[in-house]
Amino acid sequence: MRKALLAAALVSCLAAEPAIIPLPKEMKAGEGSFPIVPNTSVRYEGALDQVAKLFADDLGARTGNRAAPLREDPLIELASEIRLKLDPALPLRPGGYKLEVSPEGTMVTGKDMAGVWYGTRSLLQLLPPIGSADWKKGAAIPAVSITDEPRFGWRGMHLDVSRHLHAVEDIKKFIDWLAFHKLNTLHWHITDDQGWRVEIKKYPKLTEIGGYRDSTPPYGNRDSDDGKRYGGFYTQEQIKEVVAYAAARQIAVVPEIDMPGHMAAAITAYPELGNSDIPNYSPKVRNRWGIHFDTLAPTEETFKFVDDVLTEICAIFPSTYIHIGGDEAPKDQWEQSPRVRELMKKEGMKDGHDVQSYFVKRVEKILAAKGRKLIGWDEIREGGLAPNATVMSWRGEAGAVASAKEGHDVVMASTSHLYLDHYQLPKNPELAKGVEFEAWGGFQPIYNVYSYDPVPKGLNAEEAKHILGVQAQLWAEYLKTWDKVEYTAFPRIAALAEIAWTPVEKKNYEDFRSRLDPIMAHYKAAGVRHAQPLAPPKRQTKDGSTIETSLRSFRAEFLWPELAYDGDPETFFWSAAKLKAGDHFTLTLRAAVSGKKVKVVTGDKVGPFTDKLDRGVLEASSNGQQWTEITAFKDGVAEGTAPEGTTSLRIRVTAAQEHWISIGEIEIE
Structure with missing residues (x-):
């Protein structure tokens, strides 16, 4: 009986711990709470105008009483206030913050603007969800002292819109949830074989022709066609709107213009860009998923096109990095092309892998001239890595280890743990609900995502500094609707957030799972569709066999x-x-x-x-x-x-x- 009472007390104590994801570096629960009342105001230093306004909006959405944020002024005394301030001298990494909540007041101090922002996200997680009955009876922030900083500088989520297009308002909503989890990068995959989704004014056919395909595989039969024309694109103004929205929430939007492979849509729009000197050359915007043979020809005309496109891309995406894909580029057309074989002879290239390296190095020079950095999937290593390229490692860790040892920066995006287009619940019960629950394949339960450590074991401490961070992928072949995107992303995004932010020695799946239910209450209150987490299996047979x-x-x-x-x-x-x-x-x-x-x-x-x-x-x-x-x-x-x-x-x-x-x-x- 004594043991049972002790266990109950421990459970009660654990339940009282603040539920924040990702788990802060240091957190100590205090006594009491800070009440949120109708006249609670946000007071801030002048440089924090935008952060204060957005935080005040977030509070107002919950309380129904939006109090205008006020600049710091010692002459004005407020009965109830949440203070936001900057302190660059804080001994924390960029994005670090301190949060102090007591019955007397609440203070967020950030090392930089991003740090203040992340402190406000922790506050929102500590408050009841939107529409909760707790708001009617008087909501409060539990007393707590937090000192926090991110483990990695790149905490990313990938979203593919080339296969299925999604509305700007939905993407903004997605950005809000990335911010809620302290993620700071949206990798936007906006071109591929099945559709070109970004307006390029100098090449209008990219969207007029390349933005549309004749048909799409229906759910349940990926080798078939629905016979319905599908397409669309984002204007440059729409993209600027999304980029600005993300930037206000401390999120960089990194565009991906996939090349030299995955270019069927562009080549269909402008056939001269492809390997037009090979037999049976007939490019088309692809109706089916998978890898296709269409690759850009490594000609001066093509590099002029790439330069022009990237000029417009850089004008609408201010990100440091531009993703050029570089993955799954078949070498067949190059090796058949008399024109490419002549180039290979001239440049001393022995095979298609050398052509891939030649192409990527040319594109890196184009981006460097625009003051940008090239990042690509790990296939950009083929034939030799461009001098200053950053590698996004998706095919396991070998490419990451080799790149880091060579002095290249790396973002970990391994298919083994971070591909969220895989089933997060068992396949058969999912498909029993309907064919619309189909996923690409694979099995990626939340506990497997959480188990990932982005630093490969084959690196020493100095080499590990080249691991910029971690990113999960949402490929959209089977994400036709926005509710399917949400169902696929959540709650696994929470696991991604914790492996990207929390010190590895503090990670604990059982503790994470106990904090996840209150976070999912926020999803539910906001109408975000999400799966129920699958419980980890136990390593045992049913009877001891x-x-x-x-x-x-x-x-x-x-x-x-x-x-x-x-x-x-x-x-x-x-x-x-x-x-x-x-x-x-x-x-x-x-x-x-x-x-x-x-x-x-x-x-x-x-x-x-x-x-x-x-x-x-x-x-x-x-x-x-x-x-x-x-x-x-x-x-x-x-x-x-x-x-x-x-x-x-x-x-x-x-x-x-x-x-x-x-x-x-x-x-x-």
Whole structure:
């Protein structure tokens, strides 16, 4: 009984802790609270006009009583005030702040303007959500003392609008939520094979022709067409509006003009920009997703086009960085083109990878002349990295480690943890709700996002300084509507925020999860659609049976072999290697099963991809040494009857296969 009372007291104490995401560097709860009353005002130093106004607006939206912010004036005494001030001498990183809340008053002190802004975001999280009944009975900020600073300078969220266009007002709303979580970069993917979404005045066909495609794959059948023309674009004035809106909220908008690949829309608009000297040249704005062969030709005419486009892009996007993509650029057209082969001979290039490097280096010079920095996906390393390029590493950590060791800055964007276009809940129950819940594939639960550390283990302390930060991706093939964008992004954005901001030694998933419910209450109150977080599985079989396997887990931190026999039909084991003959997955049971039906399902019936076992057998043993074949796998499924005395079941691969394997719940009935 004493233990139960102590546990209850601890839970009560934990519940009283302020719920802030990302978790501050230092936070100590105080006694009492600071009441928000109708005449609570925001008092600020002169340089903080914009931050004070936006914060006053945020308070007004919650209280219904917008008090005009007041400049600092010692002659005016206010009964209730929240003070905002700057102190560049604070011993904190850029973006750092101190927040002091007591029953007598509230003070936010920022090292810079961004720091003051982040302090106000913490205050909003400490207040009840918009429309909460707490506002009617008198809302208050709990007493707390916070000293805080960001771990990384780049805390980013990527949004693709090339596949599906979204309204300016929705993107502004998204920016508000990025700011709420102290993220500071919106990577805006605005051109691709399926649509060019930004007005370029010198090249109007980019949007007139390249902004529209003939059809789109419908949900549920990605190899089909809906037959409906789709398109649109943002005017330069609309983009300036979004950029200014973001800047006021301490967010930089980094545009991506993807090149030299992913350029079908532009090449369709201006065919002379492509490899027009190859056989069967016929560019078109692409209707289907995936990688296409259309690449810009590395000609002087093309580089003049790139320079012109980037001139207009730089005029509407003041960001330090311009993202040039550089990913998934097939080399086929270059290697077929007599014109490119001649260039290769002239420049001493041996293959298409050298052409890629040549192209990226030319673009870097164009951007440098405009006072901007080039950033691109890790494929820009192919053939040799441009001298001052920054790498956005999405294909694991190898490219990041190599780039940092070479002295290049890196933003971590790994598909293993940070691709939010993957399912965040199990695929089968999601699709059971309707085909509109379809995702690109993969499995990215919130606990996996949270587990990520952006600093690769292969770097020493000096090399690690080149890791600028971290970013999650929202590719939009399956994000046709804004509510689907929200459902896909939230609440995983909260996990991203914490890995980007909070000191790694303070991260704790259970603590994060306890703070997430109050944050999701803010989402709900504001009408933001979001998924319910999936609870992490436990590494154990349902009855203590054991599993041994020669197969390596795709994600060793949670896709364990034990999940194939844990009693949950929605969990699964997923390998991370091509299969070879002799590979095995062996279940040793606690008790013998004789004459019982056994069923094993592999592939897309259980996992997110079609990773079924093509050639293999299900075997049984009574001693773990001699094995009897029960049945062979057919279309990824094995069903049969366990022989007398069976204490072990084994899945054995009989021939090599290129793709991986996922194994669902082993059923014994």
